[in-house]
Amino acid sequence: MKKKIYGLLILLSIYLIAAAIGLGSFYLLNGKVDILVNILISDVIATIFVWATGLIFKTASVYDPYWSLQTLVIYLGLLFYYNNWTIFTIIPLIAIILYSIRLTTNFCIGFHDLSYVDWRYKMLAKKSGKLFQLVNLFGICMFPTLVVYSASIPLMVYANNAINHGYWDIVGSAIILGGTLLELITDIQMKKFIKIRASREEVINIGLWKYSRHPNYLGEILIWFGVAAILIISNLNYWYFIFGAIINLLMFIFISIPMEENHMKEYKPLMNEYISKTSTLLILPNRKSK
Secondary structure, rough: HHHHHHHHHHHHHHHHHHHHHHHHHHHHHHHOOOOHHHHHHHHHHHHHHHHHHHHHHHHHHHHHHHHHHHHHHHHHHHHHHHHOHHHHHHHHHHHEEEEEEEEHHHEEEEEEEEOOOOHHHHHHHHHHHHHHHHHHHHHHHHHHHHHHHHHHHHHHHOOOOOOOOOOHHHHHHHHHHHHHHHHHHHHHHHHHHHHHHHOOOOOOOOOHHOOEOOOOHHHHHHHHHHHHHHHOOHHHHHHHHHHHHHHHHHHHHHHHHHHHHHHHHHHOOOOHHHHHHHHHOOOOOOOOOO
């Protein structure tokens, strides 16, 4: 327990310093480049710092909480920057706070100490060998940062006083909350299954997982389409900012899901049967096994 608390305190310190570095970069570049470009540069610099601390502690998992905190820190910072505190901007803030709390809490529960390394990173380290630190920087750290940045752009634009805000924007926040609730429910169901299963080889067959192989990913995907909806519903001219949510969707479909399922096939004998009869993302009735 002491190692866990010590490790979390170290991670908290790293993220506070990363936020300070990002903020410092933002103010140094303020007025010199477009604000979205400024945020991107500051975000990348903060990511590089987090990656570098991972080298010191010899774990790529130092980066893991960045995914859940990045959008909250940027959006909150922009609300202060524009001094734009209205019911329209505060409701999305609450939705993003709840999303960040759930995802960060989930990480903290699974975290043991600074030696913790996600299985995906172990696999990538084995495959890339001496090139792992480049894979670490650009694949594990920078790629997710850029995906979340692109998916968060609608909120960055929405924080501006000059943007039109309307009551229909609440639909976007409702989608975020719905996605977060879906993730929370699937988290609880997965933890329940882990407690009652006879062995690690079993495939989950309870709750929403019985009708979708990745209901937790479905929740994450919904969240980012909700973020896009917050801006686009009242500002249709910004329809193209949905591209970030689409990139996030494609990342899950072509990278995260195949990687996870191929990994599970290695130790779950019934995984192929589960795949054949269960929807990938949408919660649908099971298909009949051939």
